[in-house]
Each structure stands twice: as structure tokens, then as C-alpha cells.
Amino acid sequence: SGQTDETKAKEPASDSDSNIVYMSVAYIKKFCDSWNEDELLTEGLANSEWIDNDGDKGFKIIQLYRRDCPDSDPVEMQFERQDDKAMCVYAGKVENPDLDRGSDYEMFADTKRWVEMGNGDYGPMKGMMFGRLKFKGPKMEAMGNMGPFKNFLLMFGAPGDTSKCP
Known part of the structure; x- marks a missing residue:
């Protein structure tokens, strides 16, 4: 198939x-299981x-939430x-x-925006530029990893019940 690695995100x-x-x-x-099956991410x-910038704690953290919940x-x-x-x-x-804001991430968006990014309607750059995706953490590190970051967001296209909050 003519798909690139960036478009093969596993749901x-x-x-x-x-x-x-x-x-x-x-x-x-x-x-998490899907992340581990995605070569662009792993x-x-x-x-x-990216994985080595862990603030000397031995692991990196990403925290996520739906802003409208x-x-x-x-x-x-x-x-x-x-x-490796x-x-x-x-x-x-x-x-x-x-x-640790120098190594860890907090990301949040309205449910509608998570779904739009998960469906590939737009990528991380547009999401951040237009304020649809908010995040705290090492911005330069994130900018240097846009391909994997895009795959990460595409995994939010997986079905889930958006009618109620977690």
C-alpha cells in the first residue's frame, strides 16, 4: 500500500x-497496548x-483529559x-x-477536538496553533517529534463513548 508510517496508526x-x-x-x-504496537512511537x-528525557526518575509521563469534563x-x-x-x-x-515540566506532558482538549484530531481532520501543529489542543511540557522536544506525535493523536480516533465523562 502507499501508506507512510505516519498514516498507519493502530486504533x-x-x-x-x-x-x-x-x-x-x-x-x-x-x-497503551496500541502504543506498544506502533513502531513510529516505540x-x-x-x-x-525522547524517552531518555525523564527527569532522572526512570520513566516519562503523559497525562490526558477532556477539558469539557x-x-x-x-x-x-x-x-x-x-x-531500545x-x-x-x-x-x-x-x-x-x-x-516535571522539563520532561513530562499534560495534554487536554475538548472531546470534540480529541475526536477531530483522532480522525485526522488536522494534526498536532494546527491543533496547538489554533488552541484546540493545549499542552504543558517540553515544547521544543515535542516539536522535534511531530511524526510520532501525529500518530499518537490519530490513536484517539478509536471508538469510545463520548456521550458521558469518565
């Missing part, structure tokens, strides 16, 4: 999983040394270098409330 859930609440703990656990973020707790993913790959090793409730 974390099947249609039978569409009743899992979007961006809930159950949803993000499936997302190899690309190891080769770029103010009463819902964020979810957290943790990543470690394993076998950036592997997702934890997905669930927040374990690290105090993020």
Missing part, C-alpha cells in the same frame, strides 16, 4: 469497545531520545526505554500529580 479499540467511556482508565489501558521516540480525573500513561523502544508500561489513574 486502540474495536467497534465492540465503543461502549468504553472515551479517555477513561479502561480506554487508556487499550491505548522506535521513533527511542531513536530521537471538569469533574473527571485525568488519566496517566508512563513510558520507559525497554529493548519507548514502551508504555502503565496506563490508568494519575500516580504522579506533580509533573
